[in-house]
Amino acid sequence: MDEDEKDRAKRASRNKSEKKRRDQFNVLIKELSSMLPGNTRKMDKTTVLEKVIGFLQKHNEVSAQTEISEIQQDWKPSFLSNEEFTQLMLEALDGFIIAVTTGGSIIYVSDSITPLLGHLPCDVLDQNLLNFLPEQEHSEIYKMLSSCMLMTDSASSDYLKTDNELEFYCHLLRGSLNPKEFPTYEYIKFVGNFRSYSNVPNSTCNGFDEAVPRAYRTSPGKQICFVATVRLATPQFLKEMCIVEEPLEEFTSRHSLEWKFLFLDHRAPPIIGYLPFEVLGTSGYDYYHIDDLELLARCHEHLMQFGKGKSCCYRFLTKGQQWIWLQTHYYITYHQWNSKPEFIVCTHMVVRYGKSYQPSGASLDPEQHFNALDIGASILSASRTPSVSSRSSPKSSHTPKSDPACEWHS
CATH class of the missing domain: 3.30.450.20 (PAS domain)
Incomplete structure (x- = not known):
């Protein structure tokens, strides 16, 4: 009888420990699911763990790439990460970073465009650069960009390895809450280089490609992009507040x-x-x-x-x-x-x-x-x-x- 009571006590203790362990596991799963984007109510535990593992793998890849491209110069403070230092530099220079394909499609723009020009990055991405320029500057900007495109054919692939810096001034459209308001432009300076990239997202907007001969286009899988730092010609002391477009947030x-x-x-x-x-x-x-x-x-x-x-x-x-x-x-x-x-x-x-x-x-x-x-x-x-x-x-x-x-x- 004593042995049976001991067995029951052991089983009860094990069950209690297992229940406590399961409860702790469920709490951790719930915390992880709350950090995931989108609707996670219908996700099972396996799906939550798979998404978290995928995020960690992606995070490790990005961290490894960041270490490779980390600025090694002595003038960068050691206590700042590459991203923090870049952000501080952009704020100090009153500028932002932009990447434009040879078709004129904007594939990347940094968040610092918002306080400077009033545009949200999501409103600028996949738009054509010409949409933000005054009409009288379209042909001039096209000539500067297309002249560099024609030099990037297979016969002159070494062009991308040389100093191919392009610098020019133009006007960019400022963002406005009222679409009926008369457009205003900011005088800015582009300084950048042409670089070859893989896995560039396809653009849905019309650009310069129609005017560029096919013989001068880059090989499939690679695309030439103009990556530039954009600075205001006249520094701003009063910057725009961040505009949140979604109503009733x-x-x-x-x-x-x-x-x-x-x-x-x-x-x-x-x-x-x-x-x-x-x-x-x-x-x-x-x-x-x-x-x-x-x-x-x-x-x-x-x-x-x-x-x-x-x-x-x-x-x-x-x-x-x-x-x-x-x-x-x-x-x-x-x-x-x-x-x-x-x-x-x-x-x-x-x-x-x-x-x-x-x-x-x-x-x-x-x-x-x-x-x-x-x-x-x-x-x-x-x-x-x-x-x-x-x-x-x-x-x-x-x-x-x-x-x-x-x-x-x-």
Whole structure:
């Protein structure tokens, strides 16, 4: 009998250990699936692991290529990676990198084009370079690029190994929120080289190829690309804010009462660039523009006093070092037994910002918002009675304001 009890105890202990191990494994799988792009709800464990392995393999390949092309010169600080140093150089030079095929199709452009010209990279890719040039410059740019193309036939393949630098000035179209607005151009300088690449993506746009004789085209599988650094001829001291084109973009987060991140949902990374684990435990104030800190602090004081509300429009620093405008609705959740405040739930909405566009129902002037907020708070305080019950309830009578950016919702 004692032996049977011992066996049962051992089996129970093993089952408990196995269950604990399975639970830990399921938690890890769930965390991995939450980091994968797209809808991962219908993925089984094997698919999740396969996708993670594929990502790690790709990451190792990119890391190996990065080490090969790492800048070895003494003037590059050792504590900066190649990507970080390149990004800093582009920002300091007021420039961006672009790669154009011999057909005029843009196959790559760096993110730094956004603050300089107002274009999102996704809006520029697979477009023809001529679409961004004034019509009177089309023939001149075509002649410069095509003259170099004609020298890259098989008889003169050594051309790509020599100094084939091309430098020219032209005008590039600036991005605009209003498609009906008269186009404006920025005077810029191209400095680059022609290089041969494999696996260049096929373009869907029409380009220069129709005018280039077939005898001078490159061999199949390889393509000549013009890779250049584009700099502004006149440096900009005031740069454009990052323009988010998707309407009604929003994400949620939870914060402690000290305003530290406790949770970030899956919609946040495409908007602000940060993954949840990168911001958890950090203060929200670390990402706000210095000019907005005082007003945001006052908004949060109102939140702690009344339990819910809406912030003014403020600037948030993304992982790509761009400022985007957000507006936040928030409320405090309370413990169901002792009614003590636990944490703050926030819904952050992206606000489109531009000189030619004023968002409906949201003012971008923080002072105007807060002045109306003070008026609403004074009305609320006057309408309250000094009873304990009214002080303990955040749902006092609020008078909605005519300005929708400044109203407090009960």
